[in-house]
Amino acid sequence: MQRFTDIKCWQKAHGMVLHVYRLSSGFPISEKFGLTSQLRRAMLSVPTNIAEGSKRVGRQEYSRFLNISEGSLAEVEYLVMVARDLTYITPPQAKTILMQVTELAVMLHSLRCQVDSGIDY
Numbered sequence: 170m171q172r173f174t175d176i177k178c179w180q181k182a183h184g185m186v187l188h189v190y191r192l193s194s195g196f197p198i199s200e201k202f203g204l205t206s207q208l209r210r211a212m213l214s215v216p217t218n219i220a221e222g223s224k225r226v227g228r229q230e231y232s233r234f235l236n237i238s239e240g241s242l243a244e245v246e247y248l249v250m251v252a253r254d255l256t257y258i259t260p261p262q263a264k265t266i267l268m269q270v271t272e273l274a275v276m277l278h279s280l281r282c283q284v285d286s287g288i289d290y
Contacts, residue, residue, distance in 0.1 A: 173220040178276045182216035182238070185269055189245070192266070196257045204257070208248040214241035215273070228284050235281040239274065246270045 173179050189212040196205045215238045222234025246267060253263035 171223070173223040176219060176223060176280070178238075178273065178280050179216050179219045179223075181269070181273050181276060182212075182219060185245075185266070185273065186212050186216060188266065188269075192258060192262060193252075196252070200257070204248065204252060204255075208245065208252065211241050211244040211248060214238070215245070215277075219277075228287065232281055232284045235277060235284060239277050239281070242270060242274055242277065 190209060193205045193208055200206075218234045218238040218241065222231045222238075225231050225234065249258070249263050249266050249270070252258045253260060258266075
């Protein structure tokens with residue numbers, strides 16, 4: 170049985186959670202319950218759903234949780250764009266996160282396809 174902490178997608182997503190939390194700590198206090206909270210919750214949802222899904226019985230359920238992670242990651246992508254456009258983060262900071270989002274999206278899609286096709290993951 171594979172622990173979720175051994176899954177490469179989870180490891181990358183966990184690192185991104187830490188990055189997003191540190192970065193969003195500099196957002197205006199007026200965004201505490203707005204963009205800051207939304208971005209953090211969306212990013213936190215990605216590894217959380219990978220972990221939960223990995224413990225579900227059946228590939229279809231695991232795949233569904235991976236798909237939820239993919240949706241949350243798309244939300245993160247948009248929220249980073251908003252933070253950039255509001256100048257809460259710099260364009261280089263946004264570019265770094267958006268590149269990580271793209272890499273993780275490819276990894277998640279690949280893992281979900283593996284799970285769907287019955288290939289060991």
